[in-house]
Every structure is written in structure tokens, then in C-alpha cells.
Amino acid sequence: MSLRAVDLTKIYLVGQGVKALDQVSVDFPPGSFTVVTGPSGCGKSTLLSILGGLERPTYGEVWMGERRVDRLGEGELARLRLGSIGFVFQAFHLLADLTAAENVAMPLRLARRPAARERALELLEQVGLGQRADHYPHQLSGGEQQRVAVARALANRPAVVLADEPTGNLDSRSGTDVIALLRRFNREQGQTTVVASHDPVLLAEPGRVLRLRDGRVE
Amino acid sequence: MLALAWRGILRDLDRSLLAVASVAIAAAILAGALALPDGFPPSAQIGARAIVGGDVLAMAQPLPGPAASGNWAWVPAQHTYRTDLPLFFPGTLGSLEPAGAPSALTSQQLRRLAALPGVTAVYPDYAMPALGPGGRQVVLRGRDSTLDARLGVQHLIQSGRPLAAGDGMDAVVDAAAGPPPASLTLQVPTLRGSVWDYGSLRTLHLRVVGGYRAPADQPAQVETAQGTEVVGPTGPESTTAYWPSPDVWIPLSTWLAIWARATHGAPFAPAQAGLIVANTLRAATVAKAASAIVPAAIEVPDLVAVAGDSFVQLGGSPVVTSTRAPGVPLALGGLVAALAIVAAAMVMAGTMLTLVAGRRHEIGVLKALGASPATIAGMVAGEAGGLALLGGALGFAATRLVVTVILLAAHAPAGEIVLGGLREAGIVLGACLVAALLCASLPAAEAARLPTMAVLRES
Ligand SMILES: Nc1ncnc2c1ncn2[C@@H]1O[C@H](COP(=O)(O)OP(=O)(O)OP(=O)(O)O)[C@@H](O)[C@H]1O
Ligand SMILES: [Mg+2]
Numbered sequence: 001m002s003l004r005a006v007d008l009t010k011i012y013l014v015g016q017g018v019k020a021l022d023q024v025s026v027d028f029p030p031g032s033f034t035v036v037t038g039p040s041g042c043g044k045s046t047l048l049s050i051l052g053g054l055e056r057p058t059y060g061e062v063w064m065g066e067r068r069v070d071r072l073g074e075g076e077l078a079r080l081r082l083g084s085i086g087f088v089f090q091a092f093h094l095l096a097d098l099t100a101a102e103n104v105a106m107p108l109r110l111a112r113r114p115a116a117r118e119r120a121l122e123l124l125e126q127v128g129l130g131q132r133a134d135h136y137p138h139q140l141s142g143g144e145q146q147r148v149a150v151a152r153a154l155a156n157r158p159a160v161v162l163a164d165e166p167t168g169n170l171d172s173r174s175g176t177d178v179i180a181l182l183r184r185f186n187r188e189q190g191q192t193t194v195v196a197s198h199d200p201v202l203l204a205e206p207g208r209v210l211r212l213r214d215g216r217v218e
Numbered sequence: 219m220l221a222l223a224w225r226g227i228l229r230d231l232d233r234s235l236l237a238v239a240s241v242a243i244a245a246a247i248l249a250g251a252l253a254l255p256d257g258f259p260p261s262a263q264i265g266a267r268a269i270v271g272g273d274v275l276a277m278a279q280p281l282p283g284p285a286a287s288g289n290w291a292w293v294p295a296q297h298t299y300r301t302d303l304p305l306f307f308p309g310t311l312g313s314l315e316p317a318g319a320p321s322a323l324t325s326q327q328l329r330r331l332a333a334l335p336g337v338t339a340v341y342p343d344y345a346m347p348a349l350g351p352g353g354r355q356v357v358l359r360g361r362d363s364t365l366d367a368r369l370g371v372q373h374l375i376q377s378g379r380p381l382a383a384g385d386g387m388d389a390v391v392d393a394a395a396g397p398p399p400a401s402l403t404l405q406v407p408t409l410r411g412s413v414w415d416y417g418s419l420r421t422l423h424l425r426v427v428g429g430y431r432a433p434a435d436q437p438a439q440v441e442t443a444q445g446t447e448v449v450g451p452t453g454p455e456s457t458t459a460y461w462p463s464p465d466v467w468i469p470l471s472t473w474l475a476i477w478a479r480a481t482h483g484a485p486f487a488p489a490q491a492g493l494i495v496a497n498t499l500r501a502a503t504v505a506k507a508a509s510a511i512v513p514a515a516i517e518v519p520d521l522v523a524v525a526g527d528s529f530v531q532l533g534g535s536p537v538v539t540s541t542r543a544p545g546v547p548l549a550l551g552g553l554v555a556a557l558a559i560v561a562a563a564m565v566m567a568g569t570m571l572t573l574v575a576g577r578r579h580e581i582g583v584l585k586a587l588g589a590s591p592a593t594i595a596g597m598v599a600g601e602a603g604g605l606a607l608l609g610g611a612l613g614f615a616a617t618r619l620v621v622t623v624i625l626l627a628a629h630a631p632a633g634e635i636v637l638g639g640l641r642e643a644g645i646v647l648g649a650c651l652v653a654a655l656l657c658a659s660l661p662a663a664e665a666a667r668l669p670t671m672a673v674l675r676e677s
Contacts, residue, residue, distance in 0.1 A: 045675075049671045054586060054670045054671045054674075055670075055671045074590070074591050075590045075591065075592065078585065078588050078589060078590035078591065078593075079588065079590065080588075081586065081587065081588040082587065082588025082589075083588070085588075087586055087587075089586075089674065091674075091677055093579075093582075093583045093586070093674060093677075094583075095222065095580055095583055095584075096580075097221075097222060097225040097226065097229065097580070098221065098222065098225070102221060106584070106587060107587050107588060110584075110587060110588055110589050110593065111588070152587075156588075
């Protein structure tokens with residue numbers, strides 16, 4: 001599914017106001033793999049969170065396919081995130097009380113899908129963690145946790161995957177593994193994938209790169 | 219979702235247990251308060267039950283309030299005495315009765331009373347006036363010996379033996395003044411219309427099998443109620459006649475035979491009937507149901523409470539004392555229960571607020587994954603409701619166990635115990651649930667409103 005931002009502006013009303021995004025217009029074609037990069041504070045996280053419906057833009061529009069999403073109500077936004085968007089965060093954000101398999105199954109359970117555990121195990125197998133299904137996050141390495149997070153993001157077969165610095169907390173080896181995973185799923189399943197990162201490995205690879213500076217597209 | 223809630227409870231075990239315990243205590247108090255106002259302890263009723271044959275009295279006339287004056291008239295042969303005393307005497311002349319036309323319970327009313335749940339027997343007041351030795355006014359009372367055995371009224375019999383079925387013309391008489399005589403000659407007037415005709419008397423010869431005297435430890439000192447009004451021929455023996463006259467107890471079959479002859483076959487119509495309840499703890503419920511059928515129905519201790527002042531005034535000492543001050547335990551129990559529920563709800567609210575605060579991250583992640591605000595709010599409310607139901611069930615079970623033991627000891631029927639238990643369980647659990655959900659609504663709304671991105675950026 002295509003993902004499109006039109007004149008996105010985000011102003012955080014703190015102090016004198018922080019303009020995190022300034023009239024960003026960008027188009028992510030269906031099945032594309034895009035890396036968003038730029039110096040710290042340039043607005044990468046803000047862009048991804050608005051694209052994924054976690055935050056609302058101050059001005060501008062977000063389109064997912066033919067659907068405008070920035071005007072959706074909270075309930076509809078939640079349904080959109082559940083069914084069509086997968087997030088991967090720098091800090092993993094796994095649920096500490098649940099095992100790897102339960103974490104991966106959570107979006108399936110929220111969507112009331114049948115056979116959630118079977119699908120979760122299958123996904124863990126695909127990210128190479130079939131043996132670690134019943135381990136809790138604190139029993140896994142950072143790289144393993146992030147692979148669980150990738151499996152969880154893909155659980156409901158989303159049309160869009162948004163990854164915010166997925167390798168930021170990982171050593172280069174684990175980082176490479178995670179990036180390889182994202183690339184493989186993008187290639188095999190065709191999710192529109194947007195990765196915010198300043199990881200040189202990622203930037204060295206061929207593909208589309210969007211550079212931001214001070215909230216603007218360079 | 220369930221796994222998440224369960225592990226959340228385990229992680230916050232102390233808090234969760236505190237919430238469960240506080241709800242349990244509140245539920246126990248509420249269950250106790252619900253059981254409290256029903257009926258009265260059997261010790262309160264023995265005297266009244268023996269005299270009147272009931273734990274609840276159904277009357278053909280409305281009861282006057284204690285302040286009403288002269289609402290009842292005692293009309294012996296020649297005089298009419300007015301009094302506040304709402305007492306239990308035959309419904310025609312020669313008796314204490316409501317001022318105005320005498321009225322009687324219909325047989326249909328009696329049948330409906332007997333059909334009320336919780337009523338094991340209806341004892342119509344089989345009573346008619348008679349004249350004893352020296353023209354002394356006495357009341358001839360028919361007793362059903364089988365029913366009396368069940369009511370445990372033999373305690374009135376101090377000598378001889380209780381009346382038994384097939385005793386024929388045998389009688390039990392007042393033995394307060396001394397040992398009962400071996401035989402007794404009575405005269406019974408004839409009923410003409412609604413007036414007892416003392417000009418046409420029938421003579422009865424009775425063999426006396428026993429005498430009654432209220433035991434000293436009984437508050438029901440029937441014979442000590444001294445009347446100031448003197449009835450019939452003056453003389454030392456008739457000065458004790460106010461309450462209202464000595465009773466002569468005879469078997470019911472004999473009484474019915476005498477009634478048939480004295481009234482020329484007029485059907486017997488009692489002015490009042492005693493309802494014997496299976497379980498005095500539920501007498502209040504029965505009285506309430508009965509008052510929908512007859513003009514007045516009242517628990518015996520309440521009746522005594524209403525009439526108590528009059529008794530003291532007239533006799534110098536109370537005839538029957540109620541062991542229960544009506545209304546007080548009910549109001550107090552209700553207040554305590556309400557306070558307990560409020561306190562438990564506050565603990566629950568505090569628990570839920572801490573829970574939401576401790577789970578900001580978890581809630582943020584769930585929202586990012588696509589949990590709707592309603593799901594999040596439902597999760598918090600569901601957890602509060604679950605804890606409340608658990609606590610409520612524990613507290614209710616504890617109290618109900620005690621109540622059930624008491625009810626079983628009072629020979630309450632199993633069906634009634636179960637039904638009463640279910641009804642009270644519904645009320646207690648419902649109250650706990652409503653209180654918990656009300657208190658969880660604020661934390662639930664707060665959880666649903668948490669800004670996802672801000673929460674995720676925090677860590
Ligand atoms: N909730 C907020 N309130 C105020 N300012 C904010 C908020 N969130 C982000 N900002 C500001 O918006 C700007 C963009 O932040 P953002 O997190 O998108 O940058 P980034 O490109 O992701 O940086 P990094 O590479 O360090 O993650 C920054 O100046 C940041 O301080
Ligand atoms: Mg960032």
C-alpha cells in the first residue's frame with residue numbers, strides 16, 4: 001500500500017514551540033524500502049510516529065492508499081495500527097511480563113485472530129528464534145529482543161512497516177541481522193517499509209534514502 | 219490479555235491482596251447487615267407465641283399507633299372500657315376489639331396467609347367468652363395440641379400434663395393463685411348476631427388436667443398484669459381480671475363442638491390469627507407479605523414494642539419485653555455497610571490508580587500495537603471488577619457460612635436458605651462490582667487517554 005505525506009508540519013507547544021517537521025511532503029510507493037536519515041533532532045521519529053498514527057500533525061495530510069488517516073478518530077486509528085501498520089522501536093518495547101511468543105501473539109489476540117500461538121511460533125521461527133519462544137524479554141539479548149519485536153510487527157501482516165532506529169541499541173552484528181530481516185520481509189511480502197536510521201551499513205546499501213534536516217526534506 | 223492482567227496482579231500482589239481484602243471485609247459487613255433485619259431471635263417470642271399462637275399476628279383491623287387513644291374497646295357483659303391496648307381477643311362482644319364494628323378474617327384470607335412462603339401454620343384465635351365460678355369472666359381457648367407441641371407451648375403447663383389430642387372435655391386452667399381444682403364448671407353465653415347473650419347460658423363441666431403459670435424467668439408474666447378495671451361482680455377474685463380474664467385451655471375439637479352449640483352452627487370467624495413461621499429470623503419478611511393480605515400484620519416483638527407502654531401503664535410491669543429495639547440494628551447495619559463499601563471502593567480506586575501509573579509503559583505499547591482506548595479502559599475496569607468479585611465472594615462466603623449455621627439451627631427450610639443466599643449474594647456481589655467499576659472508571663479513563671508517543675519516548 002502506498003504511504004503519502006503532504007505538507008506535514010508538527011509543532012510541539014513547549015516553551016516557544018518546537019517545529020519538529022516543516023512542510024514535509026513525501027511519497028512511499030507500495031512495497032518500497034526507504035531509509036530516513038539525518039542528524040539527531042531533525043524529526044525522524046516525529047515523521048514516523050505521524051505516519052503511523054501515533055501522533056497527529058499540526059498541519060498537513062497523511063494518506064494510506066486512498067484513505068486519509070490524520071483525521072481518523074482514536075478508535076479508528078487504533079484499528080488502523082492494529083491491522084495495517086507494524087512498528088519496530090529503538091528501545092524494543094516488548095512487554096516484560098510476557099514471553100517472546102506471547103509478545104508476538106499480542107497483536108493477533110487484540111485482533112481476535114484464531115490460532116495466535118501457532119502463528120507466533122511460526123514468526124519466531126522465521127526470525128530465527130524458534131527455540132526461544134517461552135523466554136521472557138530479560139532472558140534475551142538486545143538483538144534477540146529486536147528480532148522478537150520485528151516478528152511482532154509483522155504478526156497481523158501489515159501493509160506498512162515503520163522502524164525507528166531499529167539498530168540504535170544493537171551492536172553492528174545484531175544490527176545487520178535485524179536489517180537483513182526487514183529487507184527480507186520487504187522483498188518477500190512487499191510491505192511498504194520506512195526505516196529511520198543513521199546506521200552506515202543501512203545507508204551503504206542500495207535503495208531510497210530520504211534526508212531530513214531541521215524538520216525539512218533536504 | 220488475561221495473561222497480562224494475571225501477571226500484573228501477581229507483580230502488584232501486595233496491592234491486589236489489599237484491594238481484595240478490603241472488598242472482602244466490606245462484603246462481609248454488607249452480607250451481615252442484610253441478614254440482620256430479618257425477624258427476631260426465638261427468645262423474643264416465647265411468651266407471645268404461647269398466648270397468641272404465632273410469631274406474626276394477622277389482624278382483621280388495622281393497628282392503632284401507640285399514641286392513638288381509645289381505639290380499642292373491651293366490651294364485657296355490661297361495661298365498655300376503652301384502651302390503647304391493641305390486644306388479641308375474640309372478635310365479638312365480651313372481648314377486647316377495635317372500636318366500631320367487629321370484623322373477622324375470611325377463610326379465604328386465612329388460606330392465603332397459610333400459602334405464604336415461610337409460614338408453617340396459621341393458628342386462628344379460637345376464643346370465646348365464658349363465666350367461671352362466681353360469675354368470673356374467663357376466656358375459653360381452643361388449642362390444637364399437635365400445633366402446640368410444634369410451637370413448644372407446653373412450658374405454660376406447670377402441673378398435671380399438657381393437653382393432648384383426644385382429651386375430650388379436659389381443660390388447663392390458671393394456676394397462678396394455687397394448685398388447680400380437679401374440675402371446673404363454666405357457663406357459655408349464646409351468640410345472637412354479633413352479640414353474646416348472657417341471659418341464655420350453657421353449663422359445661424370440665425375435668426382439669428393441668429394448670430399454667432408463666433415461669434419466673436419468662437418475661438411473659440401473663441398473670442402479673444393487673445387490671446385497674448374491675449369486671450363483673452365485685453370481689454377479690456375478679457380484681458386480677460384485666461388481662462383480660464384467665465384463660466381456660468381446652469382441646470380444639472371440644473372448643474369447636476362448644477362453639478357450634480353456642481352459636482347454633484354459625485361459622486367461626488376469628489378476628490386475628492397467629493402465623494407460625496418456619497424460622498423466626500425471617501418473620502419480618504413474612505409480616506410484610508402478610509400485610510398485603512390483611513389490614514394489619516405485625517411481628518410479635520414489634521407488636522409488643524408498640525403496645526409496651528400501655529402494658530406498663532396498666533400493669534405496672536411489662537407483660538412481654540422485646541429483646542430487640544426495632545429499626546436500630548437495621549439502620550446501624552446499613553450505615554456501617556455503606557461506610558465499609560465506600561472505604562473498600564476507595565482502596566480499590568487507589569489500587570487501580572497505582573496500577574495504571576505502574577503500567578504506563580505497558581499501556582503505551584499496547585496502544586501502539588493497536589489496542590483501542592475502549593480495550594485499554596476495559597482492561598483496567600475488568601481487573602478492578604475481577605478483584606472486587608473475588609473479594610466480594612470471599613467476604614460473602616464467610617458471613618453467609620455463619621448465617622447459614624444460624625438458620626439451620628433455627629430449622630429454616632433448605633430452600634429458603636438457598637434462595638435467601640442467592641438473593642443476598644446477588645445484592646452483595648452487585649454492590650461490590652458497581653462500587654469497583656465506579657471507582658475504576660477514573661483510572662480506566664486515564665489509562666485510555668495516555669498519550670502513546672510521549673509514554674514510549676519516556677523509556
Ligand atoms: N513531545 C515533545 N515535546 C517537545 N519537543 C519534542 C517532543 N518530541 C520531540 N520533540 C522535539 O522535536 C524535534 C524532533 O525530534 P525527533 O525525536 O523527531 O528527532 P529525531 O530525528 O528522531 O532525533 P534522534 O535521531 O535523536 O532520535 C526535536 O527537537 C525534539 O526535541
Ligand atoms: Mg528519534
